[in-house]
Amino acid sequence: MTVLTENKNKVNSDLLQHDGIKNLISRSLNYLSAGYPVHFTGPPGVGKTTLALLLAKKRKRPVMLMHGNRELSNADLIGAYTGYTTQKVVDNFIRSVYKKEENVTETWNNGRLLDAVKNGYTLIYDEFTRSEPSTNNIFLSILEEGILPLYGTKQKDPFMKVHPKFTVIFTSNPSEYAGVYETQDALLDRLITIPLDYTDKDTEAAIVSSKTGVDSNQAKAITSFVAALREKCSENSNNGPSLRASIMIAKLANEADIPINGKDEDFQRLCLDILFAPVAKCMDEKDSSKLRELIISECKKAVKE
Numbered sequence: 101m102t103v104l105t106e107n108k109n110k111v112n113s114d115l116l117q118h119d120g121i122k123n124l125i126s127r128s129l130n131y132l133s134a135g136y137p138v139h140f141t142g143p144p145g146v147g148k149t150t151l152a153l154l155l156a157k158k159r160k161r162p163v164m165l166m167h168g169n170r171e172l173s174n175a176d177l178i179g180a181y182t183g184y185t186t187q188k189v190v191d192n193f194i195r196s197v198y199k200k201e202e203n204v205t206e207t208w209n210n211g212r213l214l215d216a217v218k219n220g221y222t223l224i225y226d227e228f229t230r231s232e233p234s235t236n237n238i239f240l241s242i243l244e245e246g247i248l249p250l251y252g253t254k255q256k257d258p259f260m261k262v263h264p265k266f267t268v269i270f271t272s273n274p275s276e277y278a279g280v281y282e283t284q285d286a287l288l289d290r291l292i293t294i295p296l297d298y299t300d301k302d303t304e305a306a307i308v309s310s311k312t313g314v315d316s317n318q319a320k321a322i323t324s325f326v327a328a329l330r331e332k333c334s335e336n337s338n339n340g341p342s343l344r345a346s347i348m349i350a351k352l353a354n355e356a357d358i359p360i361n362g363k364d365e366d367f368q369r370l371c372l373d374i375l376f377a378p379v380a381k382c383m384d385e386k387d388s389s390k391l392r393e394l395i396i397s398e399c400k401k402a403v404k405e
């Protein structure tokens with residue numbers, strides 16, 4: 101029986117700054133400082149959000165994180181009147197005199213984007229292609245004219261000026277097809293789009309090791325066989341299991357005292373649980389026993405060097 105134990109190792113939640121990424125960080129910071137929004141695009145789990153969070157932290161401005169969503173509306177972004185405040189004074193001090201005074205005022209709540217624009221926050225707009233293009237249109241005026249239009253809000257001013265320190269980091273996943281919208285060219289034209297892809301096995305192993313506390317050889321044993329499965333998926337031009345899957349395997353094996361060894365049955369079961377769904381999704385093979393065999397045969401190669 102495997103018993104879950106306390107996490108024994110201190111885990112590092114920061115971005116591991118390997119050589120490829122260091123240069124990207126400094127370039128992106130330059131673009132943001134010059135007032136240009138950057139857009140990281142790439143398959144799931146390559147580190148787009150983690151990189152965006154690191155850049156935002158480095159800008160030393162308050163950070164606002166917003167997730168793309170079909171339901172996101174202009175009212176969420178700009179703000180809206182959300183109800184009424186009433187005040188009633190009933191003065192019945194003298195019984196024969198009845199005085200009643202009623203004040204009704206609408207209550208305005210700032211939207212998230214309005215706060216960010218007004219106060220010069222760094223906005224991370226994660227998976228922005230999941231929002232309707234008509235909602236994202238508001239970014240055209242922000243990025244081009246430096247104003248946030250306050251249409252439809254009954255506000256005194258028709259727009260708000262964008263704070264000079266306001267910046268946006270967008271992320272998206274181009275291979276996602278469910279629940280995403282095509283981005284209008286006009287918006288893409290205003291962004292500096294930087295594609296991100298999976299790094300090499302050693303870098304992935306270093307990330308897994310720093311995030312989970314497993315030693316670097318064990319981490320490499322995991323990232324190597326997960327990368328091999330991903331490679332098989334890319335033969336079908338699909339994304340396979342990501343770095344996130346390697347992190348999950350390492351973390352769970354570590355916490356449940358499962359040896360990171362492809363010959364161990366508990367480890368094989370763990371690999372199957374984590375990898376079956378992403379591998380089944382990316383392969384043409386639909387026979388589940390064949391898919392299991394494939395995962396186990398790759399998992400068996402996970403041996404510490």
Ligand SMILES: Nc1ncnc2c1ncn2[C@@H]1O[C@H](COP(=O)(O)OP(=O)(O)OP(=O)(O)O)[C@@H](O)[C@H]1O
Nearest residue numbers: 114115116143144145146147148149150273307344
């Ligand atoms: N350079 C790195 N250093 C440390 N951790 C990393 C690095 N790159 C990725 N990760 C880790 O990999 C996992 C996936 O990263 P992240 O969520 O940033 O990916 P993503 O590209 O935004 O994925 P998705 O498109 O699915 O949202 C996270 O646990 C993250 O901490």
